[in-house]
Amino acid sequence: MKTSIGTALATGPDGRVVGSDAAASALADLPSDRVDFCQVFCSIEYEYDAVLEGIREIVGSDAALIGCSTASAFTEREVAEGAVAVSLVTSDTLTFATGLGTGLRENVSRAVREAIDEFPTSVDGYPYLSAINLHDGLSSVGEELALVTQQKLGPTVSIVGGSAADDHQLEATHVFHDDTVARDAVVLALIASKERPIVSIRHGHEPLSDPVEVTHSEGSHVYELDGKPAFEVWKDAVRDRVREEFGVDVDDLEAGDQLLQRIMCEFEFGIDQGEGRYKMRWPWVEDDYHVLRFALDIPEGTVFRVMHGTPDSQIESARSAAERAVEKAESEGVAIAGAFVYDCACRGIVLGESFPTAVEGMADELEVPFVGFETYGEMCMGLGQFSGFHNTTTVIMLLPE
Structure with a gap:
């Protein structure tokens, strides 16, 4: 045996x-x-x-x-x-x-x-x-x-x-x-x-946005990217693709909406590891609509790209x-x-x-x-x-x- x-x-x-x-x-x-x-x-x-x-x-x-x-x-x-x-x-x-x-x-x-x-x-x-x-x-x-x-x-x-x-x-x-x-x-x-x-x-994700830097975070909560409200930066990066793929305006979705949850899983953040490799980071938004929360601490100075990964x-x-x-x-x-x-x-x-x-x-x-x-x-x-x-x-x- x-x-x-x-x-x-x-x-x-x-x-x-x-x-x-x-x-x-x-x-x-x-x-x-x-x-x-x-x-x-x-x-x-x-x-x-x-x-x-x-x-x-x-x-x-x-x-x-x-x-x-x-x-x-x-x-x-x-x-x-x-x-x-x-x-x-x-x-x-x-x-x-x-x-x-x-x-x-x-x-x-x-x-x-x-x-x-x-x-x-x-x-x-x-x-x-x-x-x-x-x-x-x-x-x-x-x-x-x-x-x-x-x-x-x-x-x-x-x-x-x-x-x-x-x-x-x-x-x-x-x-x-x-x-x-x-x-x-x-x-x-x-x-x-x-x-x-x-x-x-x-x-299964590929880069969608230019690099953005975490400029204000506390633990697993990210407040600002490039000095702007983090959730707004994310929406700006995905808005056109979301409208094209899902037929909705991302600005109209509420924090608890299951569709928003799915969209945020499809459009995550990636940390560049070099040679075209990215370490993925999953965000979600809470009721205040300004703060992105992650499953682990995100230090200030972290450089992200918004990523896109389709079901296929x-x-x-x-x-x-x-x-x-x-x-x-x-x-x-x-x-x-x-x-x-x-x-x-x-x-x-x-x-x-x-x-x-x-x-x-x-x-x-x-x-x-x-x-x-x-x-x-x-x-x-x-x-x-x-x-x-x-x-x-x-x-x-x-x-x-």
Whole structure:
């Protein structure tokens, strides 16, 4: 036996039953009843403790478990809202260590240090280390968290993951570690492997505006761009395209309008990383109509471009992320057992009913089992990859056999 991955989705009125059903279906894909690692993505419609109890009934108490709350989740076979998604791994070529860190907003470094306290620095016979980072999606510390995680684990450790979500409610997000459910926390899984996991990332946006500088911000709130009200600068950049594509005047849309939310996901901000690469930043507007709020702190002096990403480009970028991952695996001679996918909730808003088409594109390219969820931000730091915290991207980790 090498590495095998089983995936499943389940829905229903009873969280414990749904957790049990999802785990049992995923377990049926494995060659034995042994489970080394379990990753869970759970809708906010369920009591998380009950879901985890149902999963434990199937996988037993020895399997390392991490997970988080989400909006929709998916596997290689289907996409569903109000669901529990489970992936189970059994392996002779991978080993896992997991940990939980709390008090994330107050002290990122301390939270990461707590999470990795019992991690090995190396594992004999398993030369490659990588990590999964799942964290409170409303903490506003994503960029700092990405950097601190890399500092603590070392520059050769590839890191992927995402921010927990709550179905666009923006009220409370949770992470899971073994049988613990926590807010304001980060959960980490360290994967030691005989072959290097493959990491890929793509977004579907292109620059629309000239550069603009953040001239007044406080934490995650941006008040001015180039000395002008931030929301007005954004509207000026997108007004003609919005009228052309949506047939509406962006000035007529109210802060709580779902159409405005979709438009702001399609017309986000990008930070130039050089060589035509951009790190995406998702804004939304609140009732005062002047302040743009982001999922993490935006320091003054940050230089943005307003970006544009159509539904078609979002579908293509997901497929491209999968295609690039497969090509890299083939070039390195790495056989793939399955994948974990961290995909932004903003892409789900832009795609709407077409989101399953993007997942189907990934399935066509990967041709292995995978599980994923819609995040409030994606993490990707790896050799030859983008670094840091991202929005509106597809991040894929391929696990070697």
